[in-house]
Amino acid sequence: xxxxxxxxxxxQGLAIHIGTRNARMEPNGCRVTAxxxxxxxxxxxxxxxxAATPAVIEDLRDNGxxxxxxxxxxxxRAVQVKGEFVDSRDADDGEQGFVLGQLEGLLRQLELVGIxxxxxxxxxxxxxxxxxxxxxxxxxxTPGPDAGSVLS
Amino acid sequence: xxxALEQLAPCFQxxxxxxxxxxxxxxxxxxxxxxxxxxxxxxxxxxxxQFFNKSRRNIAENPQALIxxxxxxxxxxxxxxxxxxxxxxxxxxxxxxxxRIEAIASYTGLKGIFKLKAADIYRVESxxxxxxxxxxxxxxxxxxxxxxxxxxxxxxAIQELSARINTASSxxxxxxxxxxxxxxxxxxxxxxxxxxxxxxxxxxxxxxxGYPEAGAGAEVQFGEGIIGVVAEAQKPIRISGLMRGMLHxxxxxxxxxxxxxxxxxxxxxxxxxNPASQLGVPLLVxxxxxxxxxxxxxxxxxxxxxxxxxxxxxxxxxxxxIQNMQLKEAEEANGEVPEDRVAPAAAAASGDRCELTYxxxxxxxxxxxxxxxxxxxxxxxxxxxxxxxxxxxxxxxxRELRLDKSxxxxxxxxxxxxxxxxxxxxxxxxxxxxRLVPTGRGRFAIELGCKIELIEKA
Numbered sequence: 001x002x003x004x005x006x007x008x009x010x011x012q013g014l015a016i017h018i019g020t021r022n023a024r025m026e027p028n029g030c031r032v033t034a035x036x037x038x039x040x041x042x043x044x045x046x047x048x049x050x051a052a053t054p055a056v057i058e059d060l061r062d063n064g065x066x067x068x069x070x071x072x073x074x075x076x077r078a079v080q081v082k083g084e085f086v087d088s089r090d091a092d093d094g095e096q097g098f099v100l101g102q103l104e105g106l107l108r109q110l111e112l113v114g115i116x117x118x119x120x121x122x123x124x125x126x127x128x129x130x131x132x133x134x135x136x137x138x139x140x141x142t143p144g145p146d147a148g149s150v151l152s
Numbered sequence: 153x154x155x156a157l158e159q160l161a162p163c164f165q166x167x168x169x170x171x172x173x174x175x176x177x178x179x180x181x182x183x184x185x186x187x188x189x190x191x192x193x194x195x196x197x198x199x200x201x202q203f204f205n206k207s208r209r210n211i212a213e214n215p216q217a218l219i220x221x222x223x224x225x226x227x228x229x230x231x232x233x234x235x236x237x238x239x240x241x242x243x244x245x246x247x248x249x250x251x252r253i254e255a256i257a258s259y260t261g262l263k264g265i266f267k268l269k270a271a272d273i274y275r276v277e278s279x280x281x282x283x284x285x286x287x288x289x290x291x292x293x294x295x296x297x298x299x300x301x302x303x304x305x306x307x308x309a310i311q312e313l314s315a316r317i318n319t320a321s322s323x324x325x326x327x328x329x330x331x332x333x334x335x336x337x338x339x340x341x342x343x344x345x346x347x348x349x350x351x352x353x354x355x356x357x358x359x360x361x362g363y364p365e366a367g368a369g370a371e372v373q374f375g376e377g378i379i380g381v382v383a384e385a386q387k388p389i390r391i392s393g394l395m396r397g398m399l400h401x402x403x404x405x406x407x408x409x410x411x412x413x414x415x416x417x418x419x420x421x422x423x424x425x426n427p428a429s430q431l432g433v434p435l436l437v438x439x440x441x442x443x444x445x446x447x448x449x450x451x452x453x454x455x456x457x458x459x460x461x462x463x464x465x466x467x468x469x470x471x472x473x474i475q476n477m478q479l480k481e482a483e484e485a486n487g488e489v490p491e492d493r494v495a496p497a498a499a500a501a502s503g504d505r506c507e508l509t510y511x512x513x514x515x516x517x518x519x520x521x522x523x524x525x526x527x528x529x530x531x532x533x534x535x536x537x538x539x540x541x542x543x544x545x546x547x548x549x550x551r552e553l554r555l556d557k558s559x560x561x562x563x564x565x566x567x568x569x570x571x572x573x574x575x576x577x578x579x580x581x582x583x584x585x586x587r588l589v590p591t592g593r594g595r596f597a598i599e600l601g602c603k604i605e606l607i608e609k610a
Contacts, residue, residue, distance in 0.1 A: 015185075017171050017173075017183050017220075018183065019173040019174075019175075019181040019182060019183030020181050021175040021179060021181045025175050025177075025179060025214055025216065026175070026216050026218075026233075027173035027174055027175045027181055027182075027216060027217060027218045028173065028218060029171065029173035029181075029183055029218055029220065030282075030284060031229075031282075031284055031285065049284040051283045051284040051286075052282075052283060052284040053231075053282075053283065063179060065179055065180055065181050066181065067180070067181040067182050067183045068183065069171070069183035069184060069185065071169075071185050073169075076185075078185060080182070080183065080184070082180065114428065114452060115168065115224070115227075119227045119288065120227050121288070122227065122286045122287060122288050123227065123284060123285050123286060124283065124284045124286055125284065139206075141184060141185070143185075143187070143202075143203075144203070147203055147205050148205050148206050
């Protein structure tokens with residue numbers, strides 16, 4: 001589903017958010033610190049800050065529906081991945097370097113658009129809860145006339 | 153609502169894009185970046201609707217939304233629960249968003265493609281801080297503001313600047329004193345004033361401050377950039393997150409190009425190479441556009457809403473003063489009788505040779521192969537140089553220019569004095585080999601620091 005090019009794009013350190021919804025069809029969402037593509041692009045492993053609203057995890061466990069949005073601040077290239085929740089666990093210490101490495105990638109991107117990295121130094125992006133999402137659809141979200149077109 | 157929407161003003165400047173979460177009727181969530189969230193009132197925000205996308209379709213099915221915005225000064229994230237109420241395709245909220253987007257679109261040649269379809273109005277049901285995006289206590293952003301907005305200080309500054317407007321002795325002095333006053337009182341270092349040009353729907357730069365190139369004579373078409381859009385709309389525009397807006401627009405431009413659409417020619421940004429904030433205010437007298445004042449900064453969110461109000465107020469005084477000064481200078485000039493019509497040249501032509509080529513068809517005057525000036529100021533200078541070369545005259549009066557049919561001045565409101573001021577500034581900017589020096593009311597002399605060669609082409 002997620003080919004090599006897309007995988008490289010998603011894992012470079014982007015502005016990532018996950019959207020969910022509850023039983024009343026109210027949307028919820030939070031920031032995602034990092035992602036890893038696994039299983040030949042069929043699954044996304046998303047690292048959600050544990051400080052984030054618990055509503056997102058509750059929604060995922062309740063109905064499984066997820067939408068992950070990825071954007072590169074320096075050129076607004078963006079992708080959305082739709083998927084279904086598979087399982088979750090706490091991130092272990094061995095994953096911290098990888099996760100924070102992606103966060104640094106995002107902060108470098110933000111520097112390019114005039115937001116100093118130190119400005120985000122108080123964000124609580126670690127420790128994380130890891131959620132596994134089965135990829136069901138991928139869309140372009142780069143602003144413009146073909147935003148929303150299917151990528152895969 | 154747990155937190156007041158007004159406290160979140162910095163979040164609504166478009167500096168950091170917002171995140172919009174929606175959900176379709178069948179329960180599929182959607183997460184999308186949003187270029188701009190606009191404050192409407194203490195209970196409402198407006199979201200820009202530019203393209204028919206999944207978020208917009210979801211809202212049509214399910215009016216509930218969640219947006220997350222970030223305070224660019226503290227990096228504190230905020231989550232707002234919204235309910236869609238209505239779409240507006242006209243009115244003040246729509247206009248404010250529309251013209252800001254138009255200005256950004258014109259910089260990337262995207263007018264007509266990157267445009268606002270509607271301002272979607274949402275009721276804000278709750279505002280909560282985002283726990284994982286905890287902000288810093290001290291604002292990091294160097295807004296460059298020496299002091300917080302203070303109504304007493306602002307009123308005093310307006311009083312002082314009004315006094316300068318009232319005591320200015322010429323249009324030249326009026327424009328200079330206002331731009332220096334804006335720097336002195338408000339700390340706005342980069343500013344320019346453009347007045348209505350000779351050609352319809354154009355503005356021409358008369359005065360500027362803070363730029364390496366003064367830019368006298370630079371023209372802006374209506375609809376081009378923030379200045380052109382302000383002129384076209386006759387409304388003030390404030391852009392705080394120009395860098396973000398430009399990135400967003402360029403992404404759209406790239407996609408539009410890939411789809412085979414052909415955006416218009418891109419227009420280079422006037423003034424600063426990389427402005428992050430711009431404020432443009434029309435100078436209006438009874439609905440007539442006299443000109444535009446534009447202020448820029450490389451600092452995001454440099455200009456606040458109260459700055460826009462202040463410059464608008466100042467602009468209303470300035471517009472009347474400019475128009476009065478133009479009338480006064482024209483009347484004074486008309487009262488002058490040419491006395492010394494055959495006076496010899498005041499300055500001996502010496503030094504290097506200078507070649508001036510006048511392209512009659514395009515009404516463009518080139519100096520040593522470089523563009524000098526066009527239209528009426530070009531016709532005037534060409535006339536002066538020809539007369540000087542033929543008769544040896546150096547002194548001229550505004551009145552004789554006004555009576556000269558060959559110059560083809562408009563019968564009504566010819567703004568001759570403004571064109572002469574523009575010509576004088578442009579010549580000074582080009583190095584001063586040719587100068588126009590005021591010698592009295594409605595009188596001036598041409599001074600040459602080079603030997604001129606005149607060439608006329610069709």
